[in-house]
Structures are given as C-alpha cells and as structure tokens.
Amino acid sequence: MQLRQACNEGILIPWRKQEPEAFKTAEELITTDKEGLIFQPEPGIYGDVAELDFASLYPAIMAKYNISQETLGCSCCTDHTVPEIGRHTCRRRDGLIPRVLRPILKTRSEYKKRMLDEGIPAETRMNYKQRQTSLKWILVTCFGYLGYRNARFGRIEAHEAVTAYGRELLLQAKEIAEGYGYRLIHAIVDSVWVYKCGITEKDAMALANNISAKTGIPMTFEGIYRWLMFPTSRTRPALAVPNRYAGVFNNGEIKVRGIELRRHDTPLFIGRAQKEIIETLSLARSPDELYLYIEKSLGIIETYSSQLRDGKIPPLELAISKRLTRRPDDYTHSVDTAIASQSLLARGVRLEPGEEIQIIITSAKDKDPASRVKPLTFSLSDHSYDKEKYLELLLRAAETILKPLGYDAHRLKKILSDQHEICNQLIG
Ligand SMILES: [Zn+2]
Known part of the structure; x- marks a missing residue:
C-alpha cells in the first residue's frame, strides 16, 4: 500500500535502501530503544474491574503525530517534540505513512460502528466484523514494518517515536482514570484494567469517552469483569506476570491470556x-x-x-509441542527436545532448528535419558506414558x-x- 501510494503520487521508491541506524550513545539507546509500558498487576482476584483498550494505538499515533520516515527530524520545524526521546516530527508536511494509514483507520472505525447497529442481520454483522479484523492486522503489521531494516519507507527512529508516544498516552490514560477515582490494576501497552467499587457499564464508557477526548486517540470499552484473576508467578510467588490472567466478563464471556490453556506447549x-x-x-x-x-x-x-x-x-491428547533451537546432534544436554529429536534422527528423520517436534513423556525420571521421552510418532503404535x-x-x-x-x-x-x-x- 505504501509503494502504491508512492507510485500514485510520483514519489521515488529507493531501489536499494541504504539508511543505517544513526549513531546513538549508550544512554540514548537506553532511553529510546524501549517497547510499550507495562504496569505489573498484584496477584489475586478482583471484582468491579473494567477493561479499556486504545483502538489501533500505534497506527493511530503514526497518523495523529505525523510519524513517517521523512517527517522525523525535518529541517523546517523544531518545536514538535516526541516525549522522552527529544526528537521532533514535521508540522508542515504530511508524511507518506500517515497518508496511507488514515483511510484504513477511518474504514476500520466505520465497520466497528456499523457492527454495533442492532438492526442489521447476523450475517452482515459477521461480514463487518471480519472486515474490521483484517484491517486491524494490516494496521498491526504496519507498526512492525516501520522498524524493519529493509522496508522501503521504514526507519528505526520512527519506530521508536511511536512507542515513546504510546508510553506517554498510557500514562495519560492512567492519570485521567485516577482523576475520576479509579485505581489502575494492570496496564499493558494499549490496554488498561481499572477498579472502582460498584462500577457500571455507563461509568466505564464515560471514562473511555473521556480518555478518547483528552488524548485524541479512540479508546474502547471492552467490558466489566465478574471476576478477574492474576495468578502468581511460578518462579517468584510474590509477583504476578504481566499479560497472564483469567477472567469472565459480565456477559459470561471468558478471557484468558498467558496461562497453560493458551500456551502451545500444553498437552x-x-x-x-x-x-x-x-x-x-x-x-x-x-x-x-x-x-x-x-x-x-x-x-x-x-x-x-x-x-x-x-x-x-490417547497419545495425541498428551503430546507436548517443542521447537528445536539447534540441530539434533548439536545439543549438549539431555533436554526433552534433544532426546526426542535424536531418536527421530536414529530412524533417519532429521529435523532442523526452528522445526517443531511433538513429545510424549514416558518416564521423566529414568536414569537412561533415552527412555524419558519419545516422539509422538513412535507412540502411535506403542503407547505408554508417565502417569x-x-x-x-x-x-x-x-x-x-x-x-x-x-x-x-x-x-x-x-x-x-x-x-x-x-x-x-x-x-x-
Ligand atoms: Zn517540518
């Protein structure tokens, strides 16, 4: 889409991009090379919690603050400063990337609005939902692409400016919520979980509208939880883990992140x-x-x-998926992945690093490492497992x-x- 926009407007597209990252001191690197902001939750169970999400936060930032390869550090302006990292973006000329993004953001928000219309048939609603979701992923990849070395119109400094604005906006959302008597329970990049005794949907929507109005980035109300649980960390029991939770919205919908159920290495x-x-x-x-x-x-x-x-x-129900980090014969310790991939190798099947293997645990504490686990393939004919x-x-x-x-x-x-x-x- 960026290339098409450039062609339509007669902008030259670099044949081979040669724009290495500009020099940074170690201190500058520490200040700028950061991702989104996270507020760690306290482990436990909460009620009266609402979840609010900034809609397409990063693309919305690029559009609103005119972040693009050519707008960053322009020579015509100096006063439009990116928070924390002290660079600036242009105020006089609209960037290429914002020009590409704006119509997508607008179309997505229109589909989201239409989805909520109660008068439309279910099929039409599904249609709008699928369209807005596909646009969402285009917007998500646009942020990653901005930081990609070989992207024709990408630039790492632009990528850093986006996350810097993101952290600032999340802080603003926190302060606005606290100003209305809410307590921040958890926040991660573009979502906040806020608590207030006896909170209603009307309250939460009003808060979302308030944050949208004050930050200029649309914030949507996801729901109020019947209960929301942040499990403790297994390695550090006094702490919870960001983005690891289980909860149930008032309409009965379950939302879980980061726990076993969501992990691909869980049988x-x-x-x-x-x-x-x-x-x-x-x-x-x-x-x-x-x-x-x-x-x-x-x-x-x-x-x-x-x-x-x-x-x-059955074996399929017990299989654990693991990804190979090296070649089977390059493993030096008898980890499960090594044992299973080596027994496949012994039968002439060579897996490469990055490939996945499915494992059955047969006798976890066996003195002979080769007996501890076996590949799922071998379990189909001869199946036993470590109960x-x-x-x-x-x-x-x-x-x-x-x-x-x-x-x-x-x-x-x-x-x-x-x-x-x-x-x-x-x-x-
Ligand atoms: Zn300028």
Whole structure:
C-alpha cells in the first residue's frame, strides 16, 4: 500500500535502501530503544474491574503525530517534540505513512460502528466484523514494518517515536482514570484494567469517552469483569506476570491470556481440564461467589486424574509441542527436545532448528535419558506414558487457577490421594 501510494503520487521508491541506524550513545539507546509500558498487576482476584483498550494505538499515533520516515527530524520545524526521546516530527508536511494509514483507520472505525447497529442481520454483522479484523492486522503489521531494516519507507527512529508516544498516552490514560477515582490494576501497552467499587457499564464508557477526548486517540470499552484473576508467578510467588490472567466478563464471556490453556506447549488433555475448571468458575457472578464452585472444580480434577491413572488417554491428547533451537546432534544436554529429536534422527528423520517436534513423556525420571521421552510418532503404535508426570502437569494447571482461592498443587494432591484411599477402602 505504501509503494502504491508512492507510485500514485510520483514519489521515488529507493531501489536499494541504504539508511543505517544513526549513531546513538549508550544512554540514548537506553532511553529510546524501549517497547510499550507495562504496569505489573498484584496477584489475586478482583471484582468491579473494567477493561479499556486504545483502538489501533500505534497506527493511530503514526497518523495523529505525523510519524513517517521523512517527517522525523525535518529541517523546517523544531518545536514538535516526541516525549522522552527529544526528537521532533514535521508540522508542515504530511508524511507518506500517515497518508496511507488514515483511510484504513477511518474504514476500520466505520465497520466497528456499523457492527454495533442492532438492526442489521447476523450475517452482515459477521461480514463487518471480519472486515474490521483484517484491517486491524494490516494496521498491526504496519507498526512492525516501520522498524524493519529493509522496508522501503521504514526507519528505526520512527519506530521508536511511536512507542515513546504510546508510553506517554498510557500514562495519560492512567492519570485521567485516577482523576475520576479509579485505581489502575494492570496496564499493558494499549490496554488498561481499572477498579472502582460498584462500577457500571455507563461509568466505564464515560471514562473511555473521556480518555478518547483528552488524548485524541479512540479508546474502547471492552467490558466489566465478574471476576478477574492474576495468578502468581511460578518462579517468584510474590509477583504476578504481566499479560497472564483469567477472567469472565459480565456477559459470561471468558478471557484468558498467558496461562497453560493458551500456551502451545500444553498437552490438549491438560488444557481441556483447565478450560473446564474456568468454565465452572465462570458461573460465579463475583469474586465472593467463586467459593461456591470450588467443590465442582475439585470434582473435575478428580475425573481427569483418574482418567490419567487408567492409562487410556490417547497419545495425541498428551503430546507436548517443542521447537528445536539447534540441530539434533548439536545439543549438549539431555533436554526433552534433544532426546526426542535424536531418536527421530536414529530412524533417519532429521529435523532442523526452528522445526517443531511433538513429545510424549514416558518416564521423566529414568536414569537412561533415552527412555524419558519419545516422539509422538513412535507412540502411535506403542503407547505408554508417565502417569505421575502428567498428573503433576494437571495439578500445576489447576493450581494456576485455584491457588488464589487457597488450593495449591500440594493441597490438591493431598485431596486426590485422600479420595483415592477412600475409594480403595470402599472397594476393599
Ligand atoms: Zn517540518
């Protein structure tokens, strides 16, 4: 689109771009070479929280602040300063990239508006939704492309200016929200989670409109959560991890990020167990009601663990995807990926770095590394798995969700083994 715009306007396109990054001192590098701003959440469960998102923040910044390869550091202006990093963009001449972006931003916001019209048929709504989503991804890639070395109209300094404005705008959003008595729970690049006792949708929408008006970048209201949970970090239990949460909006829609269920290296079986637990807890209308659904959640864990113990889970359900970081024979330690890719190699299949391998854990603590895991392909004919290890993964996924409610993996394991004992006694 950039090249087409340039052709239409008679702008020369560089045949080979030769514009290396300008020299920076170490201090300048530290100031400018940063991504979006993050406010770390405190681990725990929250109610009365609203999520607000800046719509297409980075492209909107490029359009509003005229950020483009040729507008940055122009010689005709000096007074339009990019926050934090002290460069400026031109005020007199409109940049090429903003000219390309503006119609896309406008069209996307029009589709989003039309989507909300209640009078339209479902099919038309879906059509608008798909169109606005595809435009969204074009806008997202435009930001990355701006920092890409070989992009004809890209420039790393322009890329840095965008994130600098982004950090400033997120701070402004935080301050505006706090001015209205909200407390910031979490924020990440272009989204904020704010708390206020008894918050209503009307309040949250008013806040979003206020932030839009004051910053000049449209902010949309995503929803109010029945409950929102930030699990603790596994390695640093006093902290939560940014962008790792599970929550349920007032309309019942579940939103999760960063937890096992969303990770591609989680076995399907474990992901499904965690999903079922969250679906059960999603019936709670507030954090206080979560306790009503614990018993049922424990039941789900029992069902899944007894299925594991029966040894009948199909291999595909237990496969763990890993990406090779080096060639199979270049690994020096017996990590799972090394063992599995080497056994494939022994049968004549050579994987390259970057390729994925699917692994079944067969005997995690075996003295012979070669027996610890095997590739999924070998499990299709001869299938056995390490029940204890998979149980541990199951309990870990359950712990992510249930620990804030007082159930860590240790306690869950105890409950399971007590249950198991009672069953055995009954059978006996
Ligand atoms: Zn200028």
